[in-house]
Amino acid sequence: MPEMPLVLSALALLGVVAILILLLRPKPAAPVALPDPRIDALSGQLQQLAAHQAGSQEAMDRRLTEFGNRVADRLQQSSHEAGKSLSELKERLAVIDEAQKKLDGLAGQMVGLQDILSNKQSRGAFGEIQLADLVRDVLPAANYEFQATLPSGKRVDCLLRLPNPPGSIGIDAKFPLEAYRSLREAKDDIATKLAQREFTTAIRTHVKAIAEKYILPGTTADSALMFLPSEAVYAELHSNFPNLVEEAGRAKVWIVSPTTMMATLTTIRAVLRDVNMREQAHVIQTKVRELLQDINRLDDRVEKLQNHFNQANEDVRQIRISTDKVTKRAEQIESVELEDQGKVTPLPLPERMPG
Structure with a gap:
């Protein structure tokens, strides 16, 4: 039926209008509440709680500030x-x-x-430099010479020029480092024996060369020094090879290390000082005799001066005697009285006085 939609639409429109009326209708007024004492007490407690909370907050803020x-x-x-x-x-x-x-x-x-x-040459130069430093630190420059040429034409590392006896002493620096290293690096008995043989040969060769080159009768002392610039090599030699030290001693070649070399040079310096004192002893005695002569001459002149002084005192005494006599005579002349007649009363002649 064509009228049904229209009816439905009208009914829907009426429903909407009714709903709007209900919504727009004014609400009834709420009833007026009467004051309640419990509400007032609760309000006071709430205010106290708020004040307490405010104080707590202030104290908390202060503590937080101090803590900060x-x-x-x-x-x-x-x-x-x-x-x-x-x-x-x-x-x-x-x-x-x-x-x-x-x-x-x-x-x-x-x-x-x-x-x-x-390097062998550099090692030799190292030993020579160490030897030179030791000698320069102890002895005067007049008592040593480096690389000195001997009358035989051989050149020695250092020649100590000392008076006779003992005479000039030659010092040669030797550094058998290869033999020493072989000895220290030996791993077994065979290598040790080979190294010992090599070390012995090196030392004996050096001792023989020094004895032949630097011990010259009538020119140098009857001994020479072999300088080892290593305390380790020197200790090894004296600890394990005493026979080599004895052989060197019999050849008049004394083996020294830096420490023993310093002691040897110090002893030589003391000997040189003693020799110089002995050489100057006669000069001192001559000067003492001359001093005694000067003292005797001075004593004679003082004696003569004393005599002159005594004579001067005697002359002054005689002069005083003469002046006293002159004064007395002047007083006698002054005491003479003249007579009225103009006659002079003769005075008695004084006795003749000496002087």
């Missing part, structure tokens, strides 16, 4: 201490860095020393 200040002070102190520690750490690191540089330099020097000792 303490934390800031502590942080500042910790920062200062940390800065001081870092400064000390930097200083220590600087010291460590400087020590490291010195160690690096020392390592470089050790490498250089190893390079020197690895």
